[in-house]
Amino acid sequence: MSESVEHPRDVVEDEVARDAVERILAADDVHAGVRAFGGRAAALQDERTADGGERDGEQFDREERAALRRVGGLSTELADVTEVEYRQVRLENVVLIGVYTPSDTLEDAENSMRELAALAETAGAVVLDGLLQRRPHPDPATYLGRGKVQELADVVAALGADTVVADTELAPSQRRALEDAVKVKVIDRTAVILDIFSQHAKSREGKAQVELAQLQYLLPRLRGWGESMSRQAGGQVGAGNGMGSRGPGETKIELDRRRIHSRMARLRTQIKGFAPAREAKRANRDRYQVPSVAIAGYTNAGKSSLLNRITRAGVLVENTLFATLDPTVRRSRTPDGRVFTIADTVGFVRNLPHQLVEAFRSTLEEVSASDLVLHVVDGSHPDPASQIATVRDVLGEAGARDVPELIVFTKSDLIDDDRRILLRGLEADSVFVSARTGEGVEELIEEIGRRLPEPEVELEVVIPYDRGDLVSFAHDRARVLETSYDEAGTRIRVQASEAVAHQLESGAATGVVRS
């Protein structure tokens, strides 16, 4: 049911959209209180490195002044917004909105908006503009202040946008009120993230997890034309009495609700059904006590690239958010020859919808069962500290708080020495690597070796020549220190876990020496 939607990005269309922004930015009307961004999608690697992302106050002012410039005659008629299109958000030309409170700095608010732009683009949208309002707190009824909502409606009409995206999770009633005022579809950050996940989910388990999260999100947001009637009915919804309190629209919603509930129940059962396969794999690793490393980190941090560097595994690397949704587990070795598994995981993002954390819990548990978390941080990101905090929050929620963590600043090819010093100050116990140039990767693997549990048994055995399988087993699961060839078979000296040692002993010809 969660088929992915293709959003072919037409270059020409993109240009036209940017033209519209240029045109609007060229004007200089003065409006205070709402800020706008020209900076696009700063969370995406190439955008940032391409234009350096630098802007001074003057540029910012210009944007601010231009933000609410009105262009007449371009309006999008609202035909029908009676239902939430949750599964295929079908974002097209969007305007982003955000509120920042006095406790947020402007810089944070901007970073968050740029990230929202990157998310919207990843979902397939073209971002036309972004508006920020400073307020003591978001308006409970309309998110932005009432006056600003009208200005937003004007901007939307002027730009010909068809969707507004709010940088928050809107209450269902806020979304409705905004939609009524702005006359185009309004969605929130959560819906965008869910949309990206549904486009990127590949495995059956991933798809089921995302669909469950989408349905959970949708449930309180069902809307039909019966909704206004139930509002008129003055809180009698669901009481089932009184004429007019149960229009046909509401009946349909009831029906939808029931269908959603039963679908969710089925998905939960299905997801539970996937657990045994994963547990079997994990149990097999556990049996021979193969140490496990999990790579975790913010989305687009460079996790898959690093895994590729470490294992040459050919994992999908993409300059897009949430490229990886299905955990990949590979094997690698420490420099002294010990085997460990290393797993890639789904990226995190601030305000990761809690429905998703819930739905991906089983996947995240993989992390909590590991011996070491490589917490990968994009060293070139403008705000690594808050990314680190976000990732630690989610790891905590997933029960991985007690797993030893190694901070890995990646993309070191993009940062200078000052930046290194700054990052080192942030996290003293960290390593720097570049998946692109390979810098620091060997040191990282050495560090992994130092931090993984040591095998406890040293053993010398002679394995008969007809048991080649046991010799390769030893190479696979243990650290082979010495090999020589006797008449009776292959003599090897290994360091191994108890379970592996036991296996080797049982197949050995003679001369088992334990130390």
Ligand SMILES: Nc1nc2c(ncn2[C@@H]2O[C@H](COP(=O)(O)OP(=O)(O)OP(=O)(O)O)[C@@H](O)[C@H]2O)c(=O)[nH]1
């Ligand atoms: N310059 C540079 N770019 C890098 C480096 N590592 C990764 N990248 C780029 O960063 C982008 C994201 O890399 P991924 O490895 O897909 O990141 P990820 O953390 O797996 O991302 P998700 O799976 O989407 O959460 C890609 O465009 C990479 O080419 C690096 O060391 N240096």
Ligand SMILES: [Mg+2]
């Ligand atoms: Mg990835």
